[in-house]
Amino acid sequence: MKTSIIVFPGSNCDRDIKVALTASLGSAPDMVWHGATELPETDLIVIPGGFSYGDYLRAGALAAHSPVMREVVLRADAGVPVLGICNGFQILTEAGLLPGVLMRNAALKFICKDVFLKVQNANTVFTSGYSEGQIIRIPIAHHDGNYETDKETLKKLESNGQIVFQYCDEMGALTKEANYNGSLANIAGITNQNHTVLGMMPHPERQVDLFQGGTDGKALFDGLLNSLKI
């Protein structure tokens, strides 16, 4: 299986995701520089976290206009799975591959901490390593993760199973307190209509070995391998 990680100026989780992918998939991904006008052959595209272009103007906005993103959009349209984590999620919304926007956290502060997520749809290539309703613990680390969209879009997201992860408390309740960044409907991760593009604010790549305090993130990458086995 071949995977590609897109690296923008200011990406800073590219190495972490590379390590996580390599551990799960057994082979190292291709690192693709933002200026590339062509993508290698690939079964999965990952847009890592970080501060592409310093998050200047709007998080993800400047990266979304990089040359490589045209290619990413083409591949996504052709059905190649695209996973955007944190800044990657922001870039995917700015590039129009996912609906809505990620605004400044409600408390206006950067938040880095472990959070609980409820897996609401385990039926995607990304989430087959989980079971529906499972509660997992992985960290968030962002300044702009406050998901916002219009009512209509929200309805569609809900009815079409596009809301994949929601912030919850330890017991799985979707409380206001557990919704640290103020996201609409506790949204932590959504897919596109075909469930082939996933954007999520939490960082699964930071919970892939026990020394990091847990392995709930590893299940995502293991699941990807299973569902994409080629």
Next chain:
Amino acid sequence: MTEITPEVIANHGLSEEEYLKILKIIGREPNITELGIFSVMWSEHCSYKSSKKWLRTLPTKAPWVICGPGENAGIVEIGDNQAIVFKMESHNHPSFIEPYQGAATGVGGIMRDVFTMGARPIANLNSLRFGRPDHPKTKHLISGVVAGIAGYGNCMGVPTVGGECEFHSSYDGNNLVNAMTVGLAPCNNIFYSAAAGIGNSVVYVGSKTGRDGIHGATMASTEFSEDNESKRPTVQVGDPFTEKLLLEACLELMNTDAIIAIQDMGAAGLTSSSFEMASKGGVGIEMNLDAVPQREEGMTAYEMMLSESQERMLMVLKPGSENEAKLIFEKWELDFAIIGILTDTNHMVLRHKGEIVADLPIDPLAEASPEYDRPWVETPQATVASIVNNTSPKEINKAIKTLIGCPDQSSKRWIWEQYDHMVMADTIGRPGGDAAIVRVHGTMKAIAVSTDCNPRYCFADPYEGGKQAVAESWRNITATGAKPLAITDNMNFGNPERPEIMGQFVGCIKGIGDACKALDYPVVSGNVSLYNETNGIGILPTPTIGGVGLIANINNCASIAFEKEGQDIIIIGETEGHMGQSLYLREIEGSEEGTPPPVDLAAERFNGNFVRKMIERGRITTCHDISGGGLIVALAEMAIASGIGCAIEIPKDTPTILGWLFGEDQARYVIASSEVKDIIAEASAQNIKAEKIGQTKGRQLTVGKEITISLDELVQLHQSWLPNFMSQT
């Protein structure tokens, strides 16, 4: 050209004597550019003129030290051709004037110091001191400083894993922001700043030069006054995005063999970087300032030489490699300009617009900078503290709650949750413990890092306080199971021209030096920040110690959290019940009296080595050193960290109950284990005091029969002070 009047000289912070020395060195009157260069090079900040004499007395060597003080950062070896590069630096004055940018550029500056040596930064720490919480400026300063540190470090993708944050009225007008960066480099690919190779190109890379922070270096060396606060110099704005590109570009270039020497432009920017490179290499430099990438129009030579624009580096490249280097910097969208060449003249010659605007001999300026043996007086011996012996269970119960929730002791989670402390995915001991633990990427090794200082101890007795800061650092590192390797020190003091302040400085240095020697814990880098004074009121002496240790195998390390119920709790070390300068005295009795606890360095060493062996052998996984607040606060923190309570008994023969619970005797640890008998036997065989005091159990902290506090309440008290404080208006 500006005329050099006595007023101009004074405005540049140069004394009459120093000016005479300039005349002697160059044999004529300097022009304004030259005067500016002298003034920044001879400022306290760059020349260490008040402190040099004393800094030289610090021990700096050990078999594992690759590079001690004098370079951009210190370096220790950790085996497998790997080295740890680290340093701490203050950005006190800038953060008081503009907290966000001041703190942010402090973080940016220290990271450059580390990656300029070829190391990838793997951890940041920050030691913060603010004025009393109810001072009108305090909240504003905290929120700006923390956001600034977060803004810069998070964007760089370097985890901020630890630090300190305490409060005292002496910092009302001078907060402290000490930032530390720890990096990892291959031993065989370390870069230094000595220029070499007559005729080689001098290259400027990074951001363009603007009129930022001109005179920042001299500002950092003068006392504040009401008046000074309004005469704000231009503040530098940090651009962490550009620094991230600079980091990646430098590391990429360092993988080729193009670089002969490299130096970041920190305080006094182009001036100090070029003079340092030339002076260390024993060469001259001829620079063409027209080639310097400029952000603004009409910049003068004076402005370019004194600008403190951030995110810039100076390099000397191997002949013929310029193009390869240029391509790398262009790929990372950074400026790259050849601005000079190395000469054999030992002079710095600056050209601008077809004229020679400065011609100065390098060595006399860089090395023969002033050095003062400032008069100092010994700090008088503190009196012994008096204490009201309030030992009723009710009072003790209340005292424990007060201490665990007081500003200094309360959890700093509100701060570290604004820092990305997990990026790079190697943080295996997160903030909140004694030292943070960061895995050496791709290995089973890890480093433990911590910053420490107790300024009240240092004020009462600079010598013991200096010793204690080092001992506490060593203990915090040890408590994780790491072998302490070396420290960086950040000496924050008041006005050194006052003999009593100089006396504090001298006392602390002597204490630090003795402790470092006794513990094999040398100083490999550091920074001095003097004149932390407002209207004649100086800060408490604050020699912050940043320590680094090595964990050989992460399967064997310890955290402060209890592992499970039913384990025995053991205290290692002698408890005498020293209450002078304790947190208890300050918080409960409102007194900052007495002598600090004396530090028995031999006991520190024995007890620490014993504890570390136990952790290394996998015998214990729970360990916490005892410091501010004494034994009971340490136990409360262990319970809070784990969600597991404990019950302890005060030994019958205890001479002082308060002292036993709250005393701050040094060289002590709390450990928890299921093999209590063996451990105590082993300890006593080595003449180390080890005593069982209780057991982990339940969800309360219980002392004897009458004192019980629920864990929920402790957690609530510990966690709530800072967030509540910050959200109050």
Next chain:
Amino acid sequence: MKAKVHVTLKPGVLDPQGKAVQHALDSLGFSGVGEVRQGKYIEIDLSDTDTELARGHVENMCKKLLANTVIENYTIEITE
């Protein structure tokens, strides 16, 4: 020429920053502060010499980059 661009959130779109500023003003004791909305103000130096041409260019910049038209409106002013 110079373009002055205002990028503001569309009415009805939640504005966390504006809300926080409003709250902060309130706590600072400023009374009578109603809704606060925070947007961006961007000044761009242009080499264009024709106002209408310049406006067209900046219009494009806004659509492509400066504003996220899902949630933001923009206005453009061209000055000498």
Next chain:
Amino acid sequence: MKAKVHVTLKPGVLDPQGKAVQHALDSLGFSGVGEVRQGKYIEIDLSDTDTELARGHVENMCKKLLANTVIENYTIEITE
């Protein structure tokens, strides 16, 4: 009444955002783009009824909260 506040970086102060936007516009193929500076634009609803009084209040808000006067300038416009 409504206050319209512009907060901009003082001349000469580095504007990393503006720099990045300028660069991005350039890469998007917009030619002739010179310096870009990014500031804040804040709209505040006020219960004041007197323009001069309102201006005074907003002046205070700027000094205390809205602008960082060490590096930023501000302008205030009061409208109905």
